[in-house]
Amino acid sequence: MRIGxxxxxxxxxxxxxxxxxxxxxxxxxLDWVWWIVARGNPLKTGHGDFGERFWSxxxxxxxxxxxxxxxxQRLSLTYTxxxxxxxxxxAPDTRFVWLMGADNMVNFHLWGEWQQIAxxxxxxxxxxxxxxxxARNSPFARRFGRNRIxxxxxxxxxxRAPPAWVFLKAPLDPISSTALRQQKAGT
Numbered sequence: 001m002r003i004g005x006x007x008x009x010x011x012x013x014x015x016x017x018x019x020x021x022x023x024x025x026x027x028x029x030l031d032w033v034w035w036i037v038a039r040g041n042p043l044k045t046g047h048g049d050f051g052e053r054f055w056s057x058x059x060x061x062x063x064x065x066x067x068x069x070x071x072x073q074r075l076s077l078t079y080t081x082x083x084x085x086x087x088x089x090x091a092p093d094t095r096f097v098w099l100m101g102a103d104n105m106v107n108f109h110l111w112g113e114w115q116q117i118a119x120x121x122x123x124x125x126x127x128x129x130x131x132x133x134x135a136r137n138s139p140f141a142r143r144f145g146r147n148r149i150x151x152x153x154x155x156x157x158x159x160r161a162p163p164a165w166v167f168l169k170a171p172l173d174p175i176s177s178t179a180l181r182q183q184k185a186g187t
Contacts, residue, residue, distance in 0.1 A: 002158040004028060004124065005087065006099040007036040007080055011048040013060040016101070020126040021066060023170045024099045028124055029155045033099065035061050036083060039072035081113035084120055095158040096121045101128040102135040102167070109139035118144055122157045123165040129172040 004024045010017060013035075021033045037054045050073055058068045077083045080098075088096060098121050100108070105125045108114050117123075118140070125135065135141065141148075147163040149156070154166045 001032070001091075001094045002028070002030045002097070003094055004030045004033040004097045004099045005036055005084065005121075006033055007038055007083070008057075009038050009041050009048070010035070010053045010057040010060075012053065012056040015060070016128065017057070018060050018062075019170070020099060020101045020128075021061065022063065023126045023168055024097070024124050025063070025065060027154045027168050027170075028097060028157055028166075030097065030158065031065065033061075033063075033066045035066065035068040036072060037068060037070055038078075039076070040078050079112045081111075081117050081120070084117060088120065097158050098123045099126070100124075101126055102131040103128045105140055106131055106134040106138050109143075114140065115143065118147075118163045118165070121162050122160050123163075124154070124157060124168060125165065126168045127170050127172060135167070 004021070006021050006024070008017065021035065024030065025033050035057050037050065037057050039050065054068065054070055061068050072078065072083055075086060077086065084096070084098065098117060100123070102125050111117065144163050144165060147165060149160070149164055149166050151166060151168060154168060157164060157166050
């Protein structure tokens with residue numbers, strides 16, 4: 001089984017999230033994409049109500065091979081590394097891939113135990129608007145540059161031993177959760 005794990009606050013979930021998940025599903029030839037709604041995010045304030053964020057993600061992840069999960073909430077997990085370690089322990093024969101937009105790649109080095117995440121499972125990064133140079137010059141890209149695979153080899157990512165990662169170029173979806181929250185607040 002090849003499963004992409006796509007974590008986020010999803011405050012709110014939007015078409016850009018679906019774009020990242022569906023691009024990875026198709027280009028990596030995954031069986032499933034599991035959306036992991038974050039219980040909280042130590043790098044952000046004002047997470048929003050968990051239930052609202054969960055249902056927002058469930059509404060956007062409208063695909064027969066996508067599931068939205070509340071595993072972090074149910075298991076009282078907060079940090080991505082701990083969540084991924086738990087999943088790999090519970091399903092040792094599953095080939096997991098961590099999925100993220102390039103906007104997260106820029107700040108990935110601020111995440112707790114980010115290097116251990118890269119050493120735990122392969123990572124797929126999907127292009128997002130306005131982050132080209134920031135992603136290419138990020139501490140993650142510099143630290144794991146030699147472990148990057150060519151985009152043409154993306155379907156093999158789930159079968160590779162970590163650290164391994166790929167950057168997937170794709171049409172850009174300009175929607176962001178920040179812009180949606182600002183729009184809702186009338187700013």
